Amino acid sequence: MDVHSEEKWTIEIGPHRSVFNIDLRELWHYRDLLLLMVRRDFVAFYKQTILGPIWFFIQPLLTTLMYLLIFGRIAKLSTDGVPGILFYLAGVTCWTYFSESLIKTSDTFISNANIFGKVYFPRLIIPLSVVVSNLIRLGIQVILFLLIFGYYLFFTKENVRPTQALYLLPLLIILMALLSLGLGIIFSALTTKYRDLRFLLTFGIQLLMFATPVVYPLSMAPEKYKWLIIANPFTGIIETFRYAFLGSGSFSWLYLGYSCLATVVILGIGIVIFNKVEKSFIDTV
Template identity: 60%
Template sequence: MNAAEEHWDLIIKPKTSLFSIDFKQVWRYRDLMLLFVKRDFVATYKQTILGPLWFIVQPLLTTITFMVIFGNIAKISTEGVPHILFYLSGIVMWGYYSECLTKTSDTFSVNSDLFGKVYFPRLIVPFSIIISSMIRLSIQLVLFFCFWTYYYFYKGIPLQVNSTVFLFPLLLILMAGHGLALGIIISSLTTKYRDLRFLVQFGVQLLMYASPVVYPLSSVPEKYKWILLLNPMTSIIETFKYGFLGIGVFNYQYLIYNFLSLVVILFVGFVVFNKVEKSFMDTV
């Protein structure tokens, strides 16, 4: 056998290495990723009257509910900014994270038919979810800025906008990363143990109350704050509110902690995903 024959383009063998995700392959399939994004976007609202308007209706109705319950009945502080801006910002940001998390956590179970018939880098699916949710997020942000403009310019409410707004891309990456990482860990584990799916369904709802969506972080007693700060969304939502509304807690250390935890959890996520990717067809 000569040297030329020794070269193989692909060797399929029992995977043993912990971290062998082929990001080059993922890149090669980028067209598929975009088509999945398009499919998710187009297919969700086909045959609906309001179409993508539903992206706006959902957070609006939630905001109104929160205004009634938490703002008017429970009278939880919104740190002096209009209720609608306070709740809407939290809801929109939390909505993105929770959508990334819940949808990616279903990757294997929802796509098992497809995965069983054809190979493509499985990570394409969670990546496409992150991106298609971003479309939803940007529409909702437009809604948020409509209200923001209304209050700032017409009502003349002094919202202390500051340079922290430029951290928004970082916030976006952090949210997407955390949603993705936790999502793929859960999706990897649910292929064998379905129990987790039930946990995710209500777990995400409960987790929202552990994030400063309906209350400001400043209203939490100092000794319990660290518990909330374990939740990556806490510092993200607070930083967002700090930048655009001038309220909330902003601390670089929180963001650095957030980033480091993202690196760790994302690494774990890829390792677990990588391990499950090769065998899940036998267990799902």
């Protein structure tokens, strides 16, 4: 009898049989690696810096003050009657998390080609670690927003009134994370063949901000072009976030429902493309 025929393998590594396959049990099995990657990303951000994690507060605050000066004082754009610093900080907080998660996940295959070529682990761990590590940063920046929000709420007479939509905050965070993950893994898969997309994304994310009500309210958009802004799935998310805390914004279950549906579709397409490319990307990178 052939000795080799009696061998029983404990682990068999092979490509997915279907591009629609996503093994959640395998991802859970590698959760320690995910946490290690999250820690690496978080520590690497402020390692060898003087101010360290304080940069998480400085960056959105300086960006908000710049927007307040340019769009609020010079351009005199409407903020729907709420304090400018709260209006812009709410937009900056959401947009920074989304845009940075998208850009970093889009570089998954290119920047980790050496690791992927040497050891096996679920490739989706890398973009997931980016999204999760940025959640820590988002949490810190939300604390900054809450501090300024609390000051206006309790110590001033400004028109700031939180609403029951605050209960939707966990959903909004999940939508931001999944939307950035979905778009990010789509671009990460495509850039293995078309490197120009890396430059297009960096440039396009800056333009996309102006197609999203970050520095202006949706109510200010001309009716002729309003549908284009609503077609952006991030619009419903950011408008709901503002409405939840500030009582301003164009909150609509229809807009939010569309954002949910678009996020699920984009994430599904991203997983399909990601699974297809991960089988052979090492030959093209």
